[in-house]
Amino acid sequence: MAQKYRIYINDNTLFITREIPLQVEKIQQIEVEGFGFENFYKNLKSSKKKNYLLLCKNPEGVFKKIKKELTVIKAAGGLVTNAKNEFLFIFRNKKWDLPKGKVDKGEKVKDAAVREVEEECGVKIDKRGDRVCKTYHVYEMNNEVILKRTSWYHMTVKGSPKLIPQTEEGITEAAWVAPHEIKAKIKNTYPLITDVLKSEQLL
Structure with a gap:
């Protein structure tokens, strides 16, 4: 329990x-x-x-x-590393974030995690690893209180591919961030994202 x-x-x-x-x-x-x-x-x-x-x-x-x-919505995302051991971050709604999105009906959560990362950042995931953690986030939409449950997975890409942010999803930048640069990014992020990083002892 x-x-x-x-x-x-x-x-x-x-x-x-x-x-x-x-x-x-x-x-x-x-x-x-x-x-x-x-x-x-x-x-x-x-x-x-x-x-x-x-x-x-x-x-x-x-x-x-x-x-x-509450109304529960499932989402999934990735803690993605490249061959240089850099981490994939996105900039959306004026904050640094990790790529994630909603799980489609009938879709497996782990498959949704890979799809969302690939769509939001224009990369091809080479391997999806174990789940990092789950996070819970509450917000309001159309006068309804939503509980979003996000499952986060380890992922890797080959090399250090160029990133293409999905601008139609409000992502203005996607960046590879070295471990020593993460602290600067979390000065402008969500507590939830800080916790995902802490769970992997990156902070």
């Missing part, structure tokens, strides 16, 4: 866990009893960057209850 879940809502993070996570920043605890995600989400609109904590004996049960309140 999973010990903890982390849901990203804009610049806010909700932890659902059995024990208080090691945090540098302050964290606000919320009572599990009577907790409703939609009310919590609406109240967040007036909140600036904060961490919230649901401390409970059964994180998986609480998370499943939240999922039932």
Whole structure:
């Protein structure tokens, strides 16, 4: 059984866990009893960057209850390296990001991950490896609260191919980034992306 879940809502993070996570920043605890995600989400609109904590004996049960309140969308993406051990980043919506996109109906998640990377960056994936992690991100679309579950996979390409950003998807730049340059990029990225990189000890 999973010990903890982390849901990203804009610049806010909700932890659902059995024990208080090691945090540098302050964290606000919320009572599990009577907790409703939609009310919590609406109240967040007036909140600036904060961490919230649901401390409970059964994180998986609480998370499943939240999922039932929301519309779940599956997405997949890649942590891609080239022959120089550089990492593939994209620039979209004025932030650095990793390539990812929605899983099509009937499509396998791991296949969607490769397809999205190839479409968004104009590269050919040579090998897809194991899953890096899953991330959860909440946003609003057409007055509906969406929970996007993204599965991230290791991927490699041959050589160091030229990148072609998919401009129709709002990607203005795709770049190979050396490990020592990653810290500069994460100054302008999402907490979710920082966590994917941390899971691979790249930060």
